[in-house]
Amino acid sequence: MLRLLHTADVHLGARHADLGEAATAQRERQFAAFRASVDLAIAEKVDLFLIAGDLFDSNVQPRRSVDRVAAELKRLVDARIRSVLIPGTHDVYDRASIYRSYDLQALAGAAGSDFVTLLTPDQPAIRLESLDATVHAQVFATKRAPRSPLAGLDVSADPSTWQIGMVHGSVAIPKQTEHDEVVITTDEIAASKLDYLALGHWHSSSRGKAGDTVYAYSGAPEPVALDQDRAGNVLLVSLDLHDGKRDVQVNERRVGRTGFSKFEVDAATLVSQAALIEDLQMLANPDIVMDVRLIGVRPDALDIHEEEIEAALAESFLKVRVRDRSVPPLSDGPLPPEDTILGAFVRDLEASIAEFEAADNHAAAAEARDILRLGRLLLAGAEVTL
Numbered sequence: 001m002l003r004l005l006h007t008a009d010v011h012l013g014a015r016h017a018d019l020g021e022a023a024t025a026q027r028e029r030q031f032a033a034f035r036a037s038v039d040l041a042i043a044e045k046v047d048l049f050l051i052a053g054d055l056f057d058s059n060v061q062p063r064r065s066v067d068r069v070a071a072e073l074k075r076l077v078d079a080r081i082r083s084v085l086i087p088g089t090h091d092v093y094d095r096a097s098i099y100r101s102y103d104l105q106a107l108a109g110a111a112g113s114d115f116v117t118l119l120t121p122d123q124p125a126i127r128l129e130s131l132d133a134t135v136h137a138q139v140f141a142t143k144r145a146p147r148s149p150l151a152g153l154d155v156s157a158d159p160s161t162w163q164i165g166m167v168h169g170s171v172a173i174p175k176q177t178e179h180d181e182v183v184i185t186t187d188e189i190a191a192s193k194l195d196y197l198a199l200g201h202w203h204s205s206s207r208g209k210a211g212d213t214v215y216a217y218s219g220a221p222e223p224v225a226l227d228q229d230r231a232g233n234v235l236l237v238s239l240d241l242h243d244g245k246r247d248v249q250v251n252e253r254r255v256g257r258t259g260f261s262k263f264e265v266d267a268a269t270l271v272s273q274a275a276l277i278e279d280l281q282m283l284a285n286p287d288i289v290m291d292v293r294l295i296g297v298r299p300d301a302l303d304i305h306e307e308e309i310e311a312a313l314a315e316s317f318l319k320v321r322v323r324d325r326s327v328p329p330l331s332d333g334p335l336p337p338e339d340t341i342l343g344a345f346v347r348d349l350e351a352s353i354a355e356f357e358a359a360d361n362h363a364a365a366a367e368a369r370d371i372l373r374l375g376r377l378l379l380a381g382a383e384v385t386l
Helices: 017-046 063-077 184-192 272-281 306-312 342-356 361-377
Strands: 004-005 048-052 082-086 116-118 124-128 132-137 160-170 196-200 206-210 213-217 233-242 244-252 261-265 283-297 315-323
Touching: 004 017, 004 196, 004 244, 017 063, 048 132, 048 196, 063 116, 063 306, 082 160, 082 233, 184 206, 196 206, 196 233, 196 306, 213 244, 244 342, 272 306, 306 315, 342 361
Parallel strands: 004 048, 048 082, 082 116, 132 160, 160 196, 196 213, 261 283, 283 315
Antiparallel strands: 004 233, 124 132, 206 213, 233 244
16 A cells, blocks of 8 residues: 655745735744644655645745755655655746755755655656655646646556656636646546546645546645635545555545634624624634625615724634625615605616616616615715715
8 A cells, every 4th residue: 555645735935915914824824734734644654745836835935934844854754754746836947946946855854865856857757666656747847838747648667556646737627727827638637547646736625537547636735815715635645456456545634724614694684783793703713714794685774894894803813804795675665756856866766776787787786775775864864974
C-alpha cells in the first residue's frame, strides 16, 4: 500500500486586501493550515506529501516565509516522509520564480536526496524507488501553458508499481474554462494511465474518475477568499493492490479553521435592526464568516442599513456580509382617491413597479418599492431618516 497526503493552493503570503486589519491574522491562519497538514501527514505516517501548486501566493515573498516552509518540509524529512512539489500559476516557474531564488531542498536539509523534490521543466518526473512509485508533472516556465501538461504522457515504460500525476490547472468545462491558463480534459486523464492525479488550482475539494485514473482537487487548506466555503481540507489517499486489482481511496480531512455560516431572516418577523444585531451577536464566533440574508416583505417602519450591521458585528465574527433582499410591500387596502397627491403617487409608482418586474429589472423594481415605502411614511407624517 502507498499512502499520501495531497494539498495545494496554500497561497502563503496572500495580501487579503478585502480584510483590512484582519489580513495579517488570515495569513497566519493559512500558515497554520499548512502546518496542520504536515502534522496530519506525520500522525498518519503517510509515505508521500504532495503540494500541487500555489504553495506561495506570488513569487515575491520575504525570506522568513521561505524559511518557515523549509522548516515544515524538514519536519517531514525527519519523519522519513518524502515531499514532491510543483509550481502553480501564482508561484509560476518563470525567471523570477521563488523556486529559482531559494533551494527548498537544501533549506529543508534534504540536499542530494529524494526527500524533497521540486518538479520543473528540466525534471518532469521523480522515481521514488523506496516507495515503488513515480510522480509525473509537466511544468512550464510560463503562466499560460503552451499545451496540456498531460499531452504525450506515457507511463507504460516506467517500472514503478504506482504512477502518480500532478497538475495545477482546470479540468475542462465547456463555456467555463476556455480562458484558464492550464486546461486538461477527462479524455487526457483517462489516457494517462495514472493511478492517481493530484490536482491544484480549484480551491474547493472535489474528485472524479476518468478511465482507470482517480483524480481529485484537494482545495485550499484554508480559504484564500472569504467566499470559499468548500475550502479547508486536505486529502488522504491510499493506493492498494489486491490480487492484481488496484484500489484508490480518497478521504477529506479538515485542517483549516475558518468556517462559514448562513443566516436567512424573514424581514416580516424583524422588530428592528437593533434586534437583528442582538440576535446575531448571540452566534458570535471569530472563526466564522457569517453570511446574513434578509428576504421577504419588510414593514414600512423597518429601516435596514447593511453597512451599519456589518460594522456593529465586525468584532464578533471573522467577517460579516449582510445582503438585504427583502422588499417593501405594495400599498395595502383601498387606495386614496386618484385626485389626491398620495393617490397619484401610489398609483404611478405601483405601475412602474409592475413594469420593472415584468421586464425582470429587479434592481429598478426594488428601488421603486423603497421610494413607495418612504413616500407613504412621509405623506403619513412619519419621521424618516435617509
